[in-house]
Amino acid sequence: MKIDGTAYRSIWAGADGRSAGIIDQTRLPHEFVTLELSSLDEAAVAIRDMWVRGAPLIGATAAYGMAIALREDASDSALKAGYDTLIATRPTAINLKWALDAVMARVAPLSPTERAEAAWHFAAEVCDEDVAVNHAIGSHGLELIRALAARKPAGEPVNILTHCNAGWLATVDWGTATSPIYQAHDAGLKVHVYVDETRPRNQGASLTAWELGRHGVPHTLIVDNAGGHLMQHGQVDMVITGTDRTTALGDVCNKIGTYLKALAAQDNGVPFYVALPSSTIDWTVRDGVREIPIEERDGAEVTWVHGRRPDGVVDKVLIAPPTSPAANPAFDVTPARLVTGLITERGVCSASQAGLASLFPERAVA
Numbered sequence: 380m381k382i383d384g385t386a387y388r389s390i391w392a393g394a395d396g397r398s399a400g401i402i403d404q405t406r407l408p409h410e411f412v413t414l415e416l417s418s419l420d421e422a423a424v425a426i427r428d429m430w431v432r433g434a435p436l437i438g439a440t441a442a443y444g445m446a447i448a449l450r451e452d453a454s455d456s457a458l459k460a461g462y463d464t465l466i467a468t469r470p471t472a473i474n475l476k477w478a479l480d481a482v483m484a485r486v487a488p489l490s491p492t493e494r495a496e497a498a499w500h501f502a503a504e505v506c507d508e509d510v511a512v513n514h515a516i517g518s519h520g521l522e523l524i525r526a527l528a529a530r531k532p533a534g535e536p537v538n539i540l541t542h543c544n545a546g547w548l549a550t551v552d553w554g555t556a557t558s559p560i561y562q563a564h565d566a567g568l569k570v571h572v573y574v575d576e577t578r579p580r581n582q583g584a585s586l587t588a589w590e591l592g593r594h595g596v597p598h599t600l601i602v603d604n605a606g607g608h609l610m611q612h613g614q615v616d617m618v619i620t621g622t623d624r625t626t627a628l629g630d631v632c633n634k635i636g637t638y639l640k641a642l643a644a645q646d647n648g649v650p651f652y653v654a655l656p657s658s659t660i661d662w663t664v665r666d667g668v669r670e671i672p673i674e675e676r677d678g679a680e681v682t683w684v685h686g687r688r689p690d691g692v693v694d695k696v697l698i699a700p701p702t703s704p705a706a707n708p709a710f711d712v713t714p715a716r717l718v719t720g721l722i723t724e725r726g727v728c729s730a731s732q733a734g735l736a737s738l739f740p741e742r743a744v745a
């Protein structure tokens with residue numbers, strides 16, 4: 380996407396062929412800072428500490444992390460060490476394992492002298508494919524928005540609620556949940572987005588609001604608990620979220636709070652869509668609530684809030700008693716029964732085994 384007229388992706392190959400450039404998302408929205416990942420450990424820290432985040436971007440960063448590691452040492456032991464280091468960074472987004480397994484499949488059969496270059500090209504392929512897939516997701520999602528727009532009174536926008544950041548900053552470009560929104564906006568449809576701030580790390584407030592604002596998409600930031608009220612009063616026409624792992628039966632794991640949004644949507648007859656690339660489908664998992672590992676992050680993310688002080692200094696403040704423990708599950712699982720449809724690169728389907736099989740027959744599970 381463009382930032383002040385300059386086209387950016389969220390990750391890019393370093394000119395030296397041995398590093399990768401990223402946007403440090405922990406500094407947004409107040410500071411736009413880019414970083415260079417030049418080692419396996421830097422790539423691992425970038426994922427673990429959420430300098431980069433979002434399932435597809437985590438996968439792309441891991442692919443470049445392996446390529447960077449192999450530039451230093453392409454031995455079998457180094458290959459395994461790279462995999463083990465990166466797979467341990469965050470447990471929930473399946474794109475991490477998907478990307479690492481794909482890199483291993485591509486380079487492990489090669490001689491060590493060929494591995495680094497092959498991994499480097501593969502990382503670029505992962506990024507280019509992500510951009511194309513997300514654009515396709517947007518095209519399919521655009522038709523859903525167009526159909527809603529046709530039923531709105533002239534001049535009134537389609538009001539879309541989204542949770543967390545499933546934007547271009549969560550992917551290599553376009554985003555998943557935001558791709559239909561960007562394409563609808565660019566096609567001249569009137570859209571307005573309710574952006575959940577998304578406690579505790581506020582990806583909605585700091586990333587989604589920033590993205591939409593930069594692209595000129597009308598939006599309103601809301602607290603996480605306002606969505607149900609807005610739906611009760613007919614102010615939400617559809618919900619679109621992303622996902623970090625979706626099961627073979629259509630259960631959707633996403634940022635904490637998504638499940639509650641889906642419950643409110645069902646209770647108010649609001650369509651609840653999930654946008655995802657097929658790389659986020661875990662075909663080996665059926666029951667998301669029971670089988671998907673939910674990341675437990677540091678409670679300090681709950682008790683401390685980052686922001687910009689009135690004097691312009693970016694700082695953090697404690698919002699709870701220093702003696703109060705905090706729990707911080709980072710994701711929850713929305714059962715397929717609460718999901719209206721899945722917007723994938725191959726089209727829209729029901730959140731079900733049959734729906735996924737209709738679009739991905741080659742992956743149909745028994």
Ligand SMILES: CSC[C@H]1O[C@H](OP(=O)(O)O)[C@H](O)[C@@H]1O
Pocket residue numbers: 432433434435542543544545546549550554555556582620621622623633634635709
């Ligand atoms: C398109 S994947 C976006 C997905 O990832 C986010 O989690 P995190 O910011 O912790 O990486 C959130 O669940 C988004 O929906």
